[in-house]
Amino acid sequence: MRVPFIKMHGLGNDFVVLDARLNALPPITARIAAALADRCEGIGCDQLVLLEPSADADFRMRIFNSDGGEVGACGNAARAVALLHGSAARVETAGGIISVEPDDAGARVDMGRPRFEWDAIPLAYPMDTASMPVGWEVMDNPGAVNVGNPHVVCFVEDCDAIALEQVGPAIENDPLFPERVNVNCAAIESRSRIRLRVWERGAGLTRACGTGACATAVVAMRRGLVDNRVTVVLPGGPLTIEWADTNPAAGASIVMTGPASEAYRGSFEWEDYA
CATH class of the missing domain: 3.10.310.10 (Diaminopimelate Epimerase; Chain A, domain 1)
Structure with missing residues (x-):
């Protein structure tokens, strides 16, 4: 055939x-x-x-x-x-x-719509997903969100300096995430720009991850670190992410634009x- x-x-x-x-x-x-x-x-x-x-x-x-x-x-x-x-x-x-x-x-x-409830990610037990009291080396106090698949987002000064190929598998398979998780390592460059690297669940390091860009943007927006429209720059290039209302209860959808x-x-x- x-x-x-x-x-x-x-x-x-x-x-x-x-x-x-x-x-x-x-x-x-x-x-x-x-x-x-x-x-x-x-x-x-x-x-x-x-x-x-x-x-x-x-x-x-x-x-x-x-x-x-x-x-x-x-x-x-x-x-x-x-x-x-x-x-x-x-x-x-x-x-x-x-x-x-x-x-x-x-x-x-x-x-x-993004989901922020701990059991929608899912996590193994309840905690605040806006700023989680956990960490892996310098990647600590992450946020978590489900955007159709589960993501954890860590903000660092320089995402390129992180050995994501080493720490990514450990976070992906941490017992905290019963369905494993996509790992996002991000650096805020301005109110309108984020630099991002992603260890993708089941695929490893990737040049670009659309759901990772969405997850990272909404976690940053939820924390007030960036505006409601932001450029997320991945190794493969930029994506534009918009989230009209950073109140999770409002039910606004994430909009992603890119090539x-x-x-x-x-x-x-x-x-x-x-």
Whole structure:
């Protein structure tokens, strides 16, 4: 069975997109997803993205990290899918329904409402998620938020000076986070600019993480460190994040704007990876 794919990326965070909206594919297991994502023996990507029909939205987007685990959200993939779809759409994800729309900057994505309750992250036990009384080396007093997937955000003076490839796995797998967690290491440069590096749950260090940019921005906004519209600069480039109301009870959605690109198209034999 020959299966077509589209290779795309958002600021270097790359995806293999399988479009099964019209022609169904066999079930994708964690083993198949990891095999396709393998950069030596597969196609290679940070995330495998599967598009399927949806009864509740224009279509459904499923996301598998490079370790094969399925996750609830991916902001960079949402922008890529917006460009691939070519028009505004409501997209069902495991983290909820989001809205996407291509624009002059690439794509604009309504990522939905952030969740700050300790059991929505989730954490192993109750605590204040705005400033958590925990730490790992110099990364202490983080904030936590769920933006379709769980994130912890630590603010430091120089995020480039942190050995995130060493501390990231320890935080990701800390018992405090029963579903593991995405780790964001951020430096506030001004009221309108944040520099960010991300250790992504199930994928490791990444050039860009859209949900990480959203999480970091809203945690910073919640603390009053930045304005309601901010540029988050990742190793792969900048994203614009807006959150209209920093009162968590108000229910405002996070809006992310940034580029995405198609790299190439190809096909593979399903049986080679099944």
